Amino acid sequence: MPSIQSMDQQPEIGWHMRPCLVEFLVEIHFSFHLRPExxxxxxxxxxxxxxxxxxxxxxxxxxxxxxxxxxxxxEDVKERVPSIKDLVQMCHDAYEESAFRQMEGYILSTIQWTLGHPTAETWLGILCSRGPRIEEPKVQHVARFLMEITLFYREFVKYPPSLISRAALALSCFLCRQPERFMDSETDECMEILDLLDTRFAKHGKNLSKVLVKKYSDACYSKVATFVIQFYLQGGRFARVTIPSFTNTPTPNTPLSDAPKLKLDAPITTTALNPSSSDYEDKENWPTTIKPVTSRQIDPSPEQYLPREFVTFSRPVLQTLNVC
Structure with missing residues (x-):
């Protein structure tokens, strides 16, 4: 699991830039009808x-x-995978085609070609198809909306996808007035996530990503963004239900150990750099032609999705953001 400290150690990027990047990816992902995972x-x-x-x-x-x-x-079928030209257009011609191929190699080698990952979407599919009932589409759509909210903010990074999905489904059942699934709120960590989501909407509901709200206001997602936001604007809050006690002794939570301090290095460098050494001044030897940016229970993506023009390509420059 990625460490929160890793972003804190970065010399140029910070947590305030994460929402803008995630919003950009949400736009592109939705535009190309890619699978949720x-x-x-x-x-x-x-x-x-x-x-x-x-x-x-x-x-x-x-x-x-x-x-x-x-x-x-x-994860997806070949016909829906964006082409190199699509990628160039996504970034408004800020990078040449060779930059994408070059960066693909750097990323794959850095993560050691480890791509398989049990996402929150995968866990949601499992949770919604097991137990006493199969959740109705609206409940699943609300849960997906809540899960995508967690991608934007620092406080959710430390939690595993399984707990993210369980907390989102538990809050979704509450909002949709469905019977509570006790298994979804049985751990302290799960309730922490649920409380963070509940607080995020209650205190910052007007500052959510407009792109994400627009996406989940579409009919193909049962217009759940409007439904959830209205609930909180009217003063609604999550209310805990007393869970019957069981005879089994709960397993005590084991605190997360502090991740080791990582040595960071530049993307184009194959060997790690020590930030405290003089080599740190030699940043990246990128080609001069590359310029900064300027400007499983899953149904197939329905054709009623918003058109490709949903992507505006008019967002602020990432590297000039001070507040997001």
């Missing part, structure tokens, strides 16, 4: 890469775009 796998690849390499601002969006490309080739 792909978005989560792409973010996971970005996080693992950032935890092992020094990443400079001008390459952050390139890394995210290539991570989505790798995830699409791993």
């Amino acid at each position: 792909i978005l989560y796998l792409a973010i996971n690849i970005v996080d693992r890469y950032v935890s092992r390499r020094i990443v400079f601002i001008e390459h952050y969006q390139l890394i995210g775009c290539v991570a989505l490309w790798i995830a699409a080739k791993f």
